[in-house]
Each structure stands twice: as C-alpha cells, then as structure tokens.
Amino acid sequence: MAGVTLGISAWGLVTGVAMVKSGLSVPLALLMTLAAFSGSAQLAAVPLMAVGAPMWVIWATALCVNLRFVIFSAQWRPFFMRFPLCRRLALGYFAADLIYVLFMKRFKEPRDDAGQLEYFLGGTTVNWLAWQLPSVLGIVLADVVPTHWGLGFAGVIALLGLTYSLLSDRTTAVAAIVAGAAAVAAFALPFRLNIVVAIAAAVCVGLMIDGGGDAVRRLLDALQRDSGRSRLPGAASRAAAA
Amino acid sequence: MNGYEALITIAGLTAITVVTRSFFLISERELRLPGWVQRGLRYAPLAAIAAVVVPEIVMTQGHLIATWRDARLFAVLAATGYYIWRRGLLGTIVTGMLVLVPLKLALGW
Numbered sequence: 001m002a003g004v005t006l007g008i009s010a011w012g013l014v015t016g017v018a019m020v021k022s023g024l025s026v027p028l029a030l031l032m033t034l035a036a037f038s039g040s041a042q043l044a045a046v047p048l049m050a051v052g053a054p055m056w057v058i059w060a061t062a063l064c065v066n067l068r069f070v071i072f073s074a075q076w077r078p079f080f081m082r083f084p085l086c087r088r089l090a091l092g093y094f095a096a097d098l099i100y101v102l103f104m105k106r107f108k109e110p111r112d113d114a115g116q117l118e119y120f121l122g123g124t125t126v127n128w129l130a131w132q133l134p135s136v137l138g139i140v141l142a143d144v145v146p147t148h149w150g151l152g153f154a155g156v157i158a159l160l161g162l163t164y165s166l167l168s169d170r171t172t173a174v175a176a177i178v179a180g181a182a183a184v185a186a187f188a189l190p191f192r193l194n195i196v197v198a199i200a201a202a203v204c205v206g207l208m209i210d211g212g213g214d215a216v217r218r219l220l221d222a223l224q225r226d227s228g229r230s231r232l233p234g235a236a237s238r239a240a241a242a
Numbered sequence: 243m244n245g246y247e248a249l250i251t252i253a254g255l256t257a258i259t260v261v262t263r264s265f266f267l268i269s270e271r272e273l274r275l276p277g278w279v280q281r282g283l284r285y286a287p288l289a290a291i292a293a294v295v296v297p298e299i300v301m302t303q304g305h306l307i308a309t310w311r312d313a314r315l316f317a318v319l320a321a322t323g324y325y326i327w328r329r330g331l332l333g334t335i336v337t338g339m340l341v342l343v344p345l346k347l348a349l350g351w
Contacts, residue, residue, distance in 0.1 A: 003331035004332070028252065032255065036252060041259065055251050059254045062254075063262065067262065069259075069265070076267060148347075150342050153338070154338070156298045159294065160318065161331040163292050163295060176288050179289035183293035183296055184297050187304060203289065205285075
C-alpha cells in the first residue's frame, strides 16, 4: 500500500498544479479536488473548462473516464449491500482505483467477521490523504512546483502497476493489450469514448478466448449443421449454444 | 467560463463521481447478470484501467508518438522489468521514476 500511495501523491501534486496552470482559480481548484475527488476525470475536465467547452461535453467526458468505476461497483455489491443507501453512496464515493484493486485481491468473498469494512475505511483514508494533501499543496504552490520533471507520470506508473497486479493468466493479459491498443486507436473519438470502445473490445476478446479459443470454428460448425437441417425456428441459436 | 458556470460544472463532476462509483450499489433489487456478462466482468476492470493508462504512455497531444526518444517509454520498460522481477508496487514506481526524471532533465526527452 505504501508503495502505490507514493505514486498517487506525486500524481495528486501534479494534478493540483495542472488545474491552476490551466487557468482555474485557486478556490475553484480546491473545491474541485475536494469535491470531485477523481484524478483522471479532473485532468480530463480542466483543459475543457479552460477552452470554455459546454458543460454537457465536460460531463460526458468525465462520465466516460469514470466508466471503470461503474464496473468496479458491480463487484462492490456483495460486500456493501447490507448497508443502508446513504452509507452505500458514501462508501462508493471513496472507492477509488487503489482501494478497489487491493481490497479485491485480499477479500474474495464477503464475510462479516473479517474486518473488511475496517480494511476498506483504513485504505480509503490513506488513499484520500495521499491524494488530497499533495493536491492542495500543488494548487497553492502551483508556480513553484517544477512540472518539467515529469512527476505526474508516477501516477501513470502506479496505475500501470495496478494493471499488472490484475493480470492473472494469458487471457487477461491479451485482454489488457487489446484494451490498450483499442484505446489508442480510437483516441480521436469525442468525450473519451475510446475508453468505452476499449472495454468492449477487451471483453469480446476475453469471452472469445474464454469459450475455448475456437469461437469462429464453432460458429462455422453451427452454421453448417444448420444449413444441412430443416429450418426449424431456433435451430441456429440451439446449435450455437451447443 | 465564469465562476458561476465553473461551480455548476464542478457540482456536476462531483455527482458523476458519486453516481459512477456507487452505480450498482444504488438499487436494492437483486442484480441478475447474464452468464456472459459475469464472465466478461473478469476482463472489464482490467481493460478500463489499461484504456486510461496506455494512451498516457504512447501518446502526446492526442497523437501516437513517432520517436523512441521519449522518456516515458524507457520508464515503462524499466518499471515493467522491475515488476516482473520483484512484483512490488513501490519498487515499480521508484524504478520508473529513476529512469524518467534523469532522461527528462538531462536529455530533454
């Protein structure tokens, strides 16, 4: 945990600096980091605000950048559904990338007695501080902090390390490579929709390999069998399922 | 964008953070995902993070970089090497930055 927080902190510092350097006033930048609490979405939103993009464009972009959290939230469900709605929203708000990866590696299934909530709260507190304190520092000291050092890249390497720790076999590795390549190839799409494209592509490839790696052959087999048989309704779908 | 508009924008961004992070925690109803979606969920989180990270490494100003003289590439190679060797996240970040910062400062890559 200590390791990744270092990367998170460097990233927070540079995000703070970047927000002010892009023309956001210090009070607004402070408000944004303390309220929005989402580094990648902030970094995507600030340049758009600087050029006066319409609000809905900024929100649509932030939505795409934050899409990964929607996916994470499905996996938080078994752990958090026992709490009332307000508590769930609060827990969700603090459930950023780092705590998601660490928590899911540590706890495979929900248990009442395992100190899971404590682990979550401790982890999010460290993560929150490691992000917010340097962010505030960066906002206040925006003119002093050197940006040409490339310190912000520590955040990218931290996320890269988290990505590596999620790789469990060859299929997940292929899915990650496909996602990365698709995100680059589709980068020209508006609103960071390239992230949506990347997730879709990686899930498709993952499912294809999951199905035995011979999805195309099975599809052709199913079609051949189907054409040789009388055309009963639903035969194609049954053959495909078989 | 004036201060008032910026305030609304930031309020919206905050709402987006809350809604995306707790999206599937909001409804009480039992969540029945089809089998393929459940299997697909194995790849989606990884893909989502990779989709944010990879463009940060190989793109500048929205374009694929055309030179190998980019400090980020060497930093990522070093960090990846360390991760394969030792698996520690701290070492991965430190190794990457130890390669990145000198290349940037000394060579301007």
